[in-house]
Amino acid sequence: MEMLGRDFYLRDTEMVAKELLGKLLVRRVDGWELALEITETEAYIGTDDPACHAYRGRLTDRTRVMYGPGGFAYIYFVYGMHHMLNAVTREEGNPQAVLIRAGLPLEGSDAMSLRRFGLPWEVLPPAKRRALSNGPGKLCATLGLTRKQNGLDLTGSELVICHGKPSPFAVETGPRIGIDYAGEAAGWPLNFRLVRKN
DNA sequence: CTTCAGATGCTCT
């Protein structure tokens, strides 16, 4: 599978968020190659977005990666126990990012299952199979992503995004999740979900 | 299926 190049990320964040749907998120760790199809994303569009960590130009150690060029991983820690994975977008100095909220295991599901539950994929009940990567915190736990991976180059090798198999799907748009503090901006239609028809 | 509380620690004021 061909990896997305830097230019993919140096564009309009909303467009990148939509186009990341159906792409393959590939994580190489402990000799494994894990891959998920991205099924939900969310755009955080910079200094004028009250929900964005870089709102009003806030620049701290945590948000620093967002101020660099697109195509790098912005991974942060919330709620005392969960990590969130974002793909930084736009050019250097324009702090925007796409939160990867969910995916479907496509490769290495056995390794993912062992990492999360200590059980092989074959014996996982359907509910636990779904729980591997149907939320942003779960996805990071399953792929072994923590703040140690913050700043990884998405055009490198440990964590990359590739073109998926061509397969038609629809895109559903909705409000962003879990950011009520952002007021009206929570309702901006910047959440995108991949929906495949039957 | 739904709601709900508690967990837990880093980040910024």
Add this chain to the structure above:
DNA sequence: GAGCATCTGAAGA
């Protein structure tokens, strides 16, 4: 010290 881009299990309907 307050709040957070969440998850889980338990309980009810």
